[in-house]
Amino acid sequence: MELTLKEKRSASSSLMKKNIRKFLNNRLAMIGLIFMLILLFMCVFAPLFTSYDAETVDFTAMRAAPSREHIFGTDRLGRDIFARILYGGRVSILVGVVGAFSGSLIGMVLGSIAGYFGGKIDALLVRISELFQTFPQMVLILIMVAVLGQGLENLLIIFSLTGWMTTFRMVRNEFLSLKEETYVKVCEAFGMSKMSIMFGQILPNVMSPVIVATTVNVAGFILQEASLSFLGVGVPTTIPTWGNILNAAKSIDVVTNYWWLWLIPGLVITIFVLAVNFFGDGLRDVLDPKQQ
Amino acid sequence: MTKENREVIFQVRNLKTWFPIKKGMMKKTVGYVKAVDDVSLDIYRGETLGIVGESGCGKSTLGKTIMMLERPTSGEVHYLNQGEYKDITKFTGKELLAFRKEVQMVFQDPYSALNPLKKIYEAFEEPLKVHGVTDKKEREKIMYRVLELVNIQPDYLLRYPHEFSGGQRQRLCIARALEVNPQVLICDEPVSALDVSIQAQVLNLMKKIQRQMNLTYLFIAHDLSVVKYMSDRIVVMYLGKVVEVADSKELYKNPMHPYTRALLSAIPVPDIHYKKNRQVLEGEVPSPINKPSGCAFHNRCPHCMGICKEADPALQDDGKGHFVACHLYKEGKADE
Numbered sequence: 001m002e003l004t005l006k007e008k009r010s011a012s013s014s015l016m017k018k019n020i021r022k023f024l025n026n027r028l029a030m031i032g033l034i035f036m037l038i039l040l041f042m043c044v045f046a047p048l049f050t051s052y053d054a055e056t057v058d059f060t061a062m063r064a065a066p067s068r069e070h071i072f073g074t075d076r077l078g079r080d081i082f083a084r085i086l087y088g089g090r091v092s093i094l095v096g097v098v099g100a101f102s103g104s105l106i107g108m109v110l111g112s113i114a115g116y117f118g119g120k121i122d123a124l125l126v127r128i129s130e131l132f133q134t135f136p137q138m139v140l141i142l143i144m145v146a147v148l149g150q151g152l153e154n155l156l157i158i159f160s161l162t163g164w165m166t167t168f169r170m171v172r173n174e175f176l177s178l179k180e181e182t183y184v185k186v187c188e189a190f191g192m193s194k195m196s197i198m199f200g201q202i203l204p205n206v207m208s209p210v211i212v213a214t215t216v217n218v219a220g221f222i223l224q225e226a227s228l229s230f231l232g233v234g235v236p237t238t239i240p241t242w243g244n245i246l247n248a249a250k251s252i253d254v255v256t257n258y259w260w261l262w263l264i265p266g267l268v269i270t271i272f273v274l275a276v277n278f279f280g281d282g283l284r285d286v287l288d289p290k291q292q
Numbered sequence: 293m294t295k296e297n298r299e300v301i302f303q304v305r306n307l308k309t310w311f312p313i314k315k316g317m318m319k320k321t322v323g324y325v326k327a328v329d330d331v332s333l334d335i336y337r338g339e340t341l342g343i344v345g346e347s348g349c350g351k352s353t354l355g356k357t358i359m360m361l362e363r364p365t366s367g368e369v370h371y372l373n374q375g376e377y378k379d380i381t382k383f384t385g386k387e388l389l390a391f392r393k394e395v396q397m398v399f400q401d402p403y404s405a406l407n408p409l410k411k412i413y414e415a416f417e418e419p420l421k422v423h424g425v426t427d428k429k430e431r432e433k434i435m436y437r438v439l440e441l442v443n444i445q446p447d448y449l450l451r452y453p454h455e456f457s458g459g460q461r462q463r464l465c466i467a468r469a470l471e472v473n474p475q476v477l478i479c480d481e482p483v484s485a486l487d488v489s490i491q492a493q494v495l496n497l498m499k500k501i502q503r504q505m506n507l508t509y510l511f512i513a514h515d516l517s518v519v520k521y522m523s524d525r526i527v528v529m530y531l532g533k534v535v536e537v538a539d540s541k542e543l544y545k546n547p548m549h550p551y552t553r554a555l556l557s558a559i560p561v562p563d564i565h566y567k568k569n570r571q572v573l574e575g576e577v578p579s580p581i582n583k584p585s586g587c588a589f590h591n592r593c594p595h596c597m598g599i600c601k602e603a604d605p606a607l608q609d610d611g612k613g614h615f616v617a618c619h620l621y622k623e624g625k626a627d628e
Contacts, residue, residue, distance in 0.1 A: 182399045182401050182405040183405055183406055183415075185399060186399065186468070188361055189359060189361060190396075190418070190472070191388060191389040191423075192418065196418075201410075204409050205407070
């Protein structure tokens with residue numbers, strides 16, 4: 001009996017195949033995915049692509065224009081920009097991914113609680129999220145940097161604390177409608193615990209839009225990291241990130257005379273963020289037919 | 293089964309389930325929806341007790357309250373377990389979990405009763421895990437047994453709910469409820485979402501299962517012919533109250549309450565020469581928030597008398613187990 005059960009192919013795989021085919025046919029999303037993967041691969045395996053180190057200072061080649069030795073040129077301390085972009089990408093992408101994921105995690109847990117239990121706890125959580133949402137995020141981040149200090153970990157904490165509201169609202173609203181579904185009542189009638197009903201039964205049905213939102217948030221957080229670091233309040237300048245590379249381009253002199261210091265890192269950020277957004281949109285088309 | 297040696301498995305006493313209506317910033321309670329309002333009834337072991345009434349009369353809420361899915365506002369529900377009556381409205385934690393093994397429920401909408409993301413196997417496995425069947429082999433054995441009861445092939449376990457028709461889904465839901473080996477099955481309009489041809493199939497299956505497992509059914513429905521087909525006894529509800537209780541045959545032959553008569557006259561008859569003698573009720577069902585004073589039915593009743601507007605009639609026995617709550621019948625006298 002066991003064997004016959006396992007031999008039967010379930011229809012889920014056919015649904016999966018259909019979805020994958022739908023995604024593969026979406027050219028923009030595929031381009032996004034490919035660019036995203038290429039950049040990710042190059043950052044993760046940076047030593048394979050460049051012999052330079054992100055930190056090595058070379059005073060003989062300060063602000064050198066792109067050449068054969070330094071394909072993207074060097075910055076004011078003679079550090080190779082190509083290497084810095086690759087090594088910096090590691091941090092930038094990590095900040096984006098970890099920030100988006102932990103934000104989504106907080107949003108999911110709080111949203112589930114608010115939506116499932118309702119009543120006072122729901123009202124309280126909704127007010128808190130509204131408070132976070134209406135307060136200018138940049139100012140909030142500046143305040144938190146001032147309080148917690150500058151540092152990679154602190155930036156991640158700040159991103160997850162300020163980035164959970166969208167997921168929270170989405171999950172809460174879905175919970176409000178899904179908790180009335182009969183299968184929830186069935187589980188209650190069997191005496192399942194509230195925890196397992198919330199996270200085991202209802203939450204999986206909410207995951208598609210959450211995945212899409214998380215993907216889009218990754219792009220958003222990478223941009224935020226870049227702008228914060230550009231302002232000098234993001235990741236400490238000792239750590240190379242895409243934002244910190246751009247930070248060098250704060251003076252007019254640099255902007256007019258040394259285009260490779262800002263144009264190239266700027267382009268890389270744009271390409272990666274666009275790629276993530278295209279990928280996210282494609283994912284939405286496949287996973288979340290409601291929001292098309 | 294003779295009346296005398298029948299064992300009462302559920303005693304419902306003065307059960308009230310009111311839902312508060314909250315308004316304004318301070319969430320002040322401005323009123324109640326009296327979905328179930330002072331209901332008392334007995335359910336005998338092994339019988340099928342049908343509950344009929346219009347939509348909104350509280351029959352589903354009554355079922356859910358007996359199942360303790362809704363907590364009652366007041367009243368008691370005694371359940372017979374190992375020779376002892378226990379008030380289940382006071383159950384919590386372990387006791388409630390044990391009670392859930394005894395009484396299970398089949399819901400109205402088979403389309404949303406199965407989690408769309410879970411394979412049938414998972415949906416069937418979870419309740420068993422909750423109720424302490426830790427051995428995988430043991431669980432699968434139970435699954436195969438209940439699936440056989442509802443005539444569904446075991447290899448369908450690896451399919452997703454969307455691959456099944458409504459009738460199949462309802463059969464799956466029945467099978468899942470039977471997994472924990474319950475004594476009582478509360479069926480909340482189990483066939484109203486199905487095609488008529490499938491309804492008969494599911495109803496016959498339910499009858500068969502009842503015989504095999506010696507189940508007690510609380511059968512909630514608004515379709516009178518379905519209730520007639522299934523039930524041994526019938527409870528007629530109107531606006532959260534029980535207006536008439538009788539044996540199925542007796543009720544259809546000799547309906548006493550004016551509301552029951554109007555209900556029964558609304559059953560369509562498949563005969564073109566049949567002259568309809570319909571009693572059409574005037575007006576709408578009053579809101580369960582502002583119920584009429586006295587008898588809840590008085591503003592639509594063709595036999596309304598002065599007393600009906602003032603006093604709420606109590607359920608009275610006519611001596612043969614036919615209960616009716618109506619001022620037309622005093623002290624067992626059935627004069628019109």
